Amino acid sequence: MQIPPMYNSGVTTPLYDCLRNPDHLPPAVINLEWFDGDVKVDPEVQIKYNLAIMHTQMITQSKTPTDFFGNPYRAGDDITTLNGAGQIEQTPHNHVHTWTGTVVDPNNPIDMSTFYAAARDPIFFAHHTNVDRMWTIWLNQLKGTHFTDPDWLNAYFIFYNEEAKPVRVKIQDCLDNTKLGYTYEDEPIPWLDASAKPKPRAKAKSLPSAPDPDQVFPTTLDKPINVIVKRPKRSGSGSSEEILVIEGIEYDKGNYVKFNVFINEDDVNASHPDNTEFLGSFSNLPHGHRMNVKTNKRFRISEVLEELGAGDYDRVLVTLVPKSINPVKINGIKIEFDS
Ligand SMILES: [Cu+2]
Structure with missing residues (x-):
């Protein structure tokens, strides 16, 4: 969980780049939820956090192709309104x-x-x-499975082949890496069993008071925000999962943006990525140009609430904590069933 030493083996080697964070060169351990201004923790603790983050992202939060790949973006769609990126991309x-x-x-x-x-x-x-x-x-x-939507399967990119001739490559041609002529080594996957654990005091604890989303949003996220969100009533025998949706996240694509999201957490400063209460984060990797965009962020919460002993609560406490100074506006928070 660090920059492989071969990438750092001397300024004249082709794998070296001087424009890396000097504090993060080997043997520094990566922080998979890193933000600018983060407090460093012991490498062993950081590894524990990283394994929990991977388990959350790959298993708890990635049940469907939409979770994993993100929501559709089709030719002709408004490029400033996005429906939400995939879990692993974030x-x-x-x-x-x-x-x-x-x-x-971003100018430098x-x-x-x-x-x-x-x-x-x-x-x-x-x-x-x-x-x-x-x-x-x-x-x-x-x-995991693939989308079956022909818009996705038939979407294509143009590449040059070995004779410098343009070739069209469809997404459906790239779904099986063995057909592309490569496989990955069968390495142990240490995060498979590393699920996040509830903080001991969280079980059966009543929720602190906080306003409804309607009283708070839309708002600029410049300080931590607590809201109590009502859970929707299940109609019929539907077994679909509940999704927490943070709606209409507005920011400038040129900016670094990050905020963390917690559920039923009354002390965010004592919560860590290996706690179930930490749902994850929203982040934007800065682009080279400025453009105001709007998107959503979704978290699966049914399993999480069961884990927290809050499976039968009719409402949940949601906390958003900004981790970047660039402006972010949030338009709403709701819970809906997975469609
Ligand atoms: Cu990338």
Whole structure:
């Protein structure tokens, strides 16, 4: 869980890049929920957090193709209104970028931490290959599936082949890595059993008082916000899961943005990524240009509430904690059933 030493073996080697965060060179252990201004913890503790984060993202929060890949974006859709990115794209993908580079003014970007310059650092290719490996693990070990929507299967990209001729490659041609001529080594996966645990005092504890979402939103997220959100009533025998939706997250794509989300947590300062109460985060990797965008963020909460002993509560406490100084506006929070 650190920058492999071969990427740091001397300024003249081709895998070296001087534009990495000097505090994060080996033997520093990566923080998969890193934000600028984070407090360093003991490497053993950080590894424990990282394993819980991976378990949450790959298993608890990634049950369907939409969870894993994100919501549809089709040709002709308004590019400033996005329906929500995939779980792995947000965490760990975005934080590996920002941890490796440094979060800076987008007018003075540093390689890995900014979208358009990330591939200037050779470690970018190892990072994205590892994301591809997560996909393979999700499909094979965790029995994930693909979208069946022809819009997705037939979407294509143009590449140049070995004769410098353009070729069209469809998404459906890339779904099986063995057909592309490569496989990943069968390594142990230490996060498979590393599920987050509730904080001991959380069980059977009544919720503190907090306003309804309607009284708070829309608002700028410049300080921690607590709201009590009503759970929807189940109609009929539906067994679908509840999804917490943070609606209409507005920010500038050129900015680094991050906020953390907790459920039924009365002390966010004592909560860590290996606690069930920590649902995860929303983050934006800065792009090279400015554009105001709006998106949503979803978390699966049915399993989480059972785990917290709050399966029969009719409402939940949701806490949003900003972890970046750039402006973010939130338009609402609701709970809906998985469709
Ligand atoms: Cu990336």
